[in-house]
Amino acid sequence: MDPRALRRDFPVFEAHPDLVFLDSAASAQKPRSVIEALARFYQTAYANVHRGSYPLSEAATEAFEAARATLAGFLGTPDPDEVVFVRNATEGMNLLAHALGERYLGEGDTVLVTEMEHHANLVPWQQAARRKGARIRAVPITDQGRLDLAALDRLLGEEPRIFAFTQMSNVLGTVNPVAELAERAHRAGAIVVVDGAQGAPHLPVNVRALGADFYVTSGHKMLGPTGASALWGRRELWQELPPFLTGGGMIERVTIEESTFAPPPTRFEAGTPAFAEAVGLAAAAEYLIGVGMDRVWRHDRELTRRALAALSEVPDLRVFGPQGEDRGGVVSFAFPGVHAHDLATFLGQKGVAVRSGHHCAQPLHRRLGVAATTRASFYLYNTEEEVDRLAAVLHEARRFFASWIE
Amino acid sequence: MDPRALRRDFPVFEAHPDLVFLDSAASAQKPRSVIEALARFYQTAYANVHRGSYPLSEAATEAFEAARATLAGFLGTPDPDEVVFVRNATEGMNLLAHALGERYLGEGDTVLVTEMEHHANLVPWQQAARRKGARIRAVPITDQGRLDLAALDRLLGEEPRIFAFTQMSNVLGTVNPVAELAERAHRAGAIVVVDGAQGAPHLPVNVRALGADFYVTSGHKMLGPTGASALWGRRELWQELPPFLTGGGMIERVTIEESTFAPPPTRFEAGTPAFAEAVGLAAAAEYLIGVGMDRVWRHDRELTRRALAALSEVPDLRVFGPQGEDRGGVVSFAFPGVHAHDLATFLGQKGVAVRSGHHCAQPLHRRLGVAATTRASFYLYNTEEEVDRLAAVLHEARRFFASWIE
Amino acid sequence: MGILEDLYQEIILTRYKNPRRRGRLENPTRTAGGHNPACGDQLELFVELDGDRIRAVRYQGEGCAVSQASADLMAEAVEGKTVAEARDLAERFKAMVVEGAPPDPALGDLAALSGVARLPSRVKCATLAWHALEEALS
């Protein structure tokens, strides 16, 4: 894969030729094909989906349902109706926490998460647990930044109703062994919810092979527009679940006092969906399929290896996360005594776009013993030169902040 | 106002020069400026908002917050932080029903709605009421399709905690006297939630002058992209409310067991917002401000008057909704004995795009004594010729379906 | 022939206005509900089985000419058929209205609904009763 060639598909790099964009884990840039699919849809094919019996609305409906099928294919399921469109991974997780909570959680039950979760895969479970009198337990991580599998087995012994964990950590880069975790969890009787926000953009995903029950994605992190993400679940489980958002489009019969609801996926898409953005997201999935997810994944890991090697040469720099093959293109680091924001501002002023803070993972940062880290993340349009530039600017930062370092 | 000139701003009419688009109440077409704002943002200025300390992310954050300020201005409040971005009117209503329900509803309490509500302003209240042991009551409508104000006063006597009603009916076109209703409701101690999904696109709106406590809009109906809508509420009330969706961005402090939450509006925007679409929505608001909402409203009413006159000439056609100045550009009708879908298909095949069904207002249709209606709706790009064409095609339909009519 | 003339043939109107199988069965062997969330059409289906054979079918509900005529023609067509034969007919009907296949001779009068294939938003109206039938027979 030649990232230099792919780069030309991304207009933002024409507008900012010197930009070293290492913040794709927060949100990815968009290829021309996605922006054009979106614009073309609004220019030539726009009308509200469903319920319109004129050709423009029929065509828009078809485009929306074709987008659902494309996303289903991208995630490895033949059944488009297993895909529900939500705004972002966070809304997906809220939908699941609400619906699974209503259906399966009771007094004294346990929801199992992990210490490396993004707040999106933690706070919604806290809310559901509080409503239902259940409690949250978390699988700890090892000093290498991997899940502690011995502790997992102990915790599964408590028979959690739900085990929700991330496919890939947005701070450590750790890729969890999803299939193995799902199998253990299923044996313990838990429903398996996988946070694929960082997984789906970077790894070949087949939800059935992973053995997940639900798989959450974040569209804007996988080259899609903001506003649309695919949430996958097993048909049999969707059928069991009560709705989350209610209103138009998802009902069967409504009186002033009460309502009955449509079957999935309609039941979970209340009101006018972000259907134009769903069409844009399908263009993104097609772009990724065209490049090949195996090649994306290989490229990410090559850059990561190079970055880990180069960053290990920067004096005083602490680099987080595992060293090994089970690691994606996210590298977080810190100079002791230099706050993450100050370091990120330095990098940003040198044209290297990174992110700093707790990256929506406060419990993990507490475990790492730091309040904040600075994070670089890679994607298919990043080059080896950019990784080298990151390392060079970190050497510069080391000199600039020399007297701060503790 | 010259709709023929405005039409040229809408690329869809170049792509479909013969299209008579009378379905804006479902979703409006987009002006070039909106599509371009969106595309330009993705091409040149895209990065995740908040938490990024590099120039691109700072600029994206500023654009997003500027969009909030534009929407605040459009709705008539000086305080941008009173505006929360949601996907659509439906999500806005779900957020309010959940948060107001948690904060203010208890066993035996009443939520008051009206018989003309869209399901989006009914079903979420049913869900909240069920959770809290409260009940729903509805203000009936008169035979002219207006709210029955005598019944309203009786129902306010039951001291509902919340009164949620639409500014304009999406079926009857009725424009309710919001300021007067809000005043009566406040006197009875109710919180006033206004469904502005059909109001904001068509009428000059000043939420403070209306006396509302919360005002819900639907971005895609006011020329904006799908995926972003502005939800307005009084600052003091926002401050009181618990969050709805939870996750990243809206928290203060998170441990595995529990979390505390950020102040509004952040508290209500979990995860990566549809910020590019919010920027597009701001361009839509600017377009409308440029045309002038008073002119939009005058134009809508002129077309409506013309349509009501022309449709009254079509034999056997039953036309719903009030005759008068308190009526916006929505006209629903039916031939007795001809099902709404069959009529809509006829119109659609003749190039007149209308919608048929219960328009997400089953209780209202039950009241009207019909299962479904066919609806034409007008907006700033519609012309008198298009209204005349609608009437002409209805005469044709009358002949085509002559033997069906009962 | 225009799409409209093609769709709204005499037989559709006749069945819509003067249905032959509309109604309910007192002691149905099977019942099923159909609902088209996109437009609100609703249907209740009653099936009486005699072993493996469909003895009678009736339906109730609310809908457009397409959905009502489709239900009425279907009810008539499957009476006397075995469950397997009825399922086979459903496949042929869906091939015609969903995929636009030319009407199979076995469909008889149901061929009048072939025009629906050209109107994507009406396909669900035409298939509503058939989905309910498949549910009732499953």
Added chain:
Amino acid sequence: MGILEDLYQEIILTRYKNPRRRGRLENPTRTAGGHNPACGDQLELFVELDGDRIRAVRYQGEGCAVSQASADLMAEAVEGKTVAEARDLAERFKAMVVEGAPPDPALGDLAALSGVARLPSRVKCATLAWHALEEALS
């Protein structure tokens, strides 16, 4: 001077590493909390009033050099001032870092933070302590 050199002046580093007012007060008249949801910086502010006059200010919390230096310089600057004078200083400080106004002479050492105005994402770091102060005094 580059933005970085402008922002990270010696005085900022000194206050970050060797703060003069960091800590807590045993019997504060007022306290307030500050939190920057965008980055997680947190601050607790303790104020001791003597009638209308600020006798002592201390702060605790976690944050970057900008937020910590700003808090430390602020605490020192407002001690001895009346509530009205402190509020006035807060206005001048915000004018400098939010609107980019040239540093008011009254700001003294706080002028070192003027570079923040060129870094929108850091403005909230610089104002965190000041918002807490305004809350504590209100």
